[in-house]
Amino acid sequence: VTVERIALRVGETESVLWLGRGLLGDAAGRLVSPSGRFLLVSSRAARSSADRLRPAFGRALILDLEIEDSEEAKTLDSVREIADRAFHAGVRRDDAFVAVGGGVVTDLVGFAAAIVLRGVTWNAVPTTVAGMADAAIGGKTGVDHSLGKNLLGAFHPPRAVVIDPSAAATLPDRDYRSGLVEAFKGVWIRDAESSARAEELLPAILTRDEEALLELVAAAARIKVDIVCSDPKERGERRLLNFGHTLGHAFEAAGSYRELRHGEAVAWGIAAALTISRDRAGLSEAHAARVREVLALLGPFPEPVRSAEILRPLLSRDKKATARGLAGVLLEKIGRARVDEDVPEAEWLAAAATASFGVSARGSSR
Amino acid sequence: VTVERIALRVGETESVLWLGRGLLGDAAGRLVSPSGRFLLVSSRAARSSADRLRPAFGRALILDLEIEDSEEAKTLDSVREIADRAFHAGVRRDDAFVAVGGGVVTDLVGFAAAIVLRGVTWNAVPTTVAGMADAAIGGKTGVDHSLGKNLLGAFHPPRAVVIDPSAAATLPDRDYRSGLVEAFKGVWIRDAESSARAEELLPAILTRDEEALLELVAAAARIKVDIVCSDPKERGERRLLNFGHTLGHAFEAAGSYRELRHGEAVAWGIAAALTISRDRAGLSEAHAARVREVLALLGPFPEPVRSAEILRPLLSRDKKATARGLAGVLLEKIGRARVDEDVPEAEWLAAAATASFGVSARGSSR
Numbered sequence: 001v002t003v004e005r006i007a008l009r010v011g012e013t014e015s016v017l018w019l020g021r022g023l024l025g026d027a028a029g030r031l032v033s034p035s036g037r038f039l040l041v042s043s044r045a046a047r048s049s050a051d052r053l054r055p056a057f058g059r060a061l062i063l064d065l066e067i068e069d070s071e072e073a074k075t076l077d078s079v080r081e082i083a084d085r086a087f088h089a090g091v092r093r094d095d096a097f098v099a100v101g102g103g104v105v106t107d108l109v110g111f112a113a114a115i116v117l118r119g120v121t122w123n124a125v126p127t128t129v130a131g132m133a134d135a136a137i138g139g140k141t142g143v144d145h146s147l148g149k150n151l152l153g154a155f156h157p158p159r160a161v162v163i164d165p166s167a168a169a170t171l172p173d174r175d176y177r178s179g180l181v182e183a184f185k186g187v188w189i190r191d192a193e194s195s196a197r198a199e200e201l202l203p204a205i206l207t208r209d210e211e212a213l214l215e216l217v218a219a220a221a222r223i224k225v226d227i228v229c230s231d232p233k234e235r236g237e238r239r240l241l242n243f244g245h246t247l248g249h250a251f252e253a254a255g256s257y258r259e260l261r262h263g264e265a266v267a268w269g270i271a272a273a274l275t276i277s278r279d280r281a282g283l284s285e286a287h288a289a290r291v292r293e294v295l296a297l298l299g300p301f302p303e304p305v306r307s308a309e310i311l312r313p314l315l316s317r318d319k320k321a322t323a324r325g326l327a328g329v330l331l332e333k334i335g336r337a338r339v340d341e342d343v344p345e346a347e348w349l350a351a352a353a354t355a356s357f358g359v360s361a362r363g364s365s366r
Numbered sequence: 367v368t369v370e371r372i373a374l375r376v377g378e379t380e381s382v383l384w385l386g387r388g389l390l391g392d393a394a395g396r397l398v399s400p401s402g403r404f405l406l407v408s409s410r411a412a413r414s415s416a417d418r419l420r421p422a423f424g425r426a427l428i429l430d431l432e433i434e435d436s437e438e439a440k441t442l443d444s445v446r447e448i449a450d451r452a453f454h455a456g457v458r459r460d461d462a463f464v465a466v467g468g469g470v471v472t473d474l475v476g477f478a479a480a481i482v483l484r485g486v487t488w489n490a491v492p493t494t495v496a497g498m499a500d501a502a503i504g505g506k507t508g509v510d511h512s513l514g515k516n517l518l519g520a521f522h523p524p525r526a527v528v529i530d531p532s533a534a535a536t537l538p539d540r541d542y543r544s545g546l547v548e549a550f551k552g553v554w555i556r557d558a559e560s561s562a563r564a565e566e567l568l569p570a571i572l573t574r575d576e577e578a579l580l581e582l583v584a585a586a587a588r589i590k591v592d593i594v595c596s597d598p599k600e601r602g603e604r605r606l607l608n609f610g611h612t613l614g615h616a617f618e619a620a621g622s623y624r625e626l627r628h629g630e631a632v633a634w635g636i637a638a639a640l641t642i643s644r645d646r647a648g649l650s651e652a653h654a655a656r657v658r659e660v661l662a663l664l665g666p667f668p669e670p671v672r673s674a675e676i677l678r679p680l681l682s683r684d685k686k687a688t689a690r691g692l693a694g695v696l697l698e699k700i701g702r703a704r705v706d707e708d709v710p711e712a713e714w715l716a717a718a719a720t721a722s723f724g725v726s727a728r729g730s731s732r
Contacts, residue, residue: 012377076446087513115481118508118519142484147453153484154520 023164028056032159033096043069043101096121102128103135110141114156129179133220138228178263186220192335194219244270254305272351281330389530394422398525399462409435409467462487468494469501476507480522495545499586504594544629552586558701560585610636616680620671638717647696
């Protein structure tokens, strides 16, 4: 088994990212706990992964908790429940959480670890493609609020992240494909070579080839590591990771977080951002078409709500909105993105109305 | 008006502490908000201070919220309520909270600021003696849990702390005296000269002389600043600030947080720690007597629960407990304290049983 080890420093925390097939059966030795004791929190969907991990803990396991992993469960109440169970288990400052599951689980457990006893160690074992490529890396944790996603949270990086593509084997196809959108997003904003390679690998990835999946996920994870190390608190470059997310979050909210998976909403958000990128950032139609083609192969995705009346108030709630306006991440070419500080709301809404994965969506009219 | 300005760096945050009589009427210019917009959160008890502050904000005030400041209200639900109101007011990442009140208010608002949008700026305007000398300085924020105090929280220092002794003018006498315990604690652990000076000032302080109060509070605040700058996350020296708190927290919990004020419980905790300090840290009877005499003048305090059966489980919940055992802060002499890592529980319980402010409490038996 080939194991890749990436050490990173996010803010004040030293983290290690482990990547390799079959790591799950061998993960316990890579997880970090100052006391040697662990609190395992996993989702039902990730049960088979948790089962492979559990035996290695033996008596060091002081809590073994299964939680909901739906977006509806990503609330402060769920964090409180995790904290309650940890306190009743006698958690101490030198103990460590282990989150096994998708982005909801790692966001919840990471946030609980951030505030229990004002901060204890945690580890992430992502079991979804989006978790491996994106959510579990970089230290953003948090929960949703009725007014928007991730409105409450903390920066609290995991000390270890163990990425084993076999953990994704039991994912439903829709979740698997939705997660791939985030993985492709990572390479599109920063790495032309990996983007081209991932396009080649896509047929194998779609047939669940674990080596091919690992290659894409590892490329996306390395990019995320690079970016969050240089900008842990999202003051500059880290904002590039929000490519497709400005409208993506609005699409997701417009569907009440039920109609579209996160990655599906981001796919529509990317399609819209491509239009703005052609107008404002010089993106060529050839590159836009390559991105759309990948998204078309990852789909089909359910239609989003496109109504300006519905999207406008959701856009203005964007967490990155400041007194200066709404920033947008634009693609200059495959492998290079930039942030435009003041993309007018009207342009977002127009792009939302026409977003598509058809290769010549706007071609004939221009 | 003499204004003292102390700049400090706690973790990654640059803070400024302002000290002076009458600062409240002039505070707005000293409070920090990247956007220029503020969210004011105050307690009913601090209404007169909030009233003095409010006019200066003008239209920059996007939220003006009055909250409960009892220990019972120091819960995650209160933080959620503050966050809810902030989101409905349209809080953005570059806005800032202002907390006006005692330790409960600054702990709650600081914690809300730590997790709203993963962290926004906040400012503290403490209106209690304990808040000025201790609670509002250093970045610890948090809420209580049914299993103990401050079990959920974050390190998130305020950018500005404005300390005006006149804010304490409307404090009930019991709260005023209770808060003085924390102020004396600060000088006792670190500054023999200020301790002696504070003893001289005590009669004036007890008659509410604002200059005298400011002198003690400023000495305690400077000590706290020194300590938290050298050890923001409480890995070493900062633990000295817990002098009297190991048993203090247990006394407080044993009285269900209703029978004893925090400072009163700490006074009993200090009295008990003096006994252990004489046995283990060479504290002289003369110095122990000076400390007890001050505490006697700040009292009388209600009797604590002394039962070992009740205190034992409360002690073992101490947040600073690690796999190694229960650490204790001991006084070597007035102005110098140290941490003993493993003071046996039995010694704490024995000291709790006999703690008193009588000058010769154990004298005759030794």
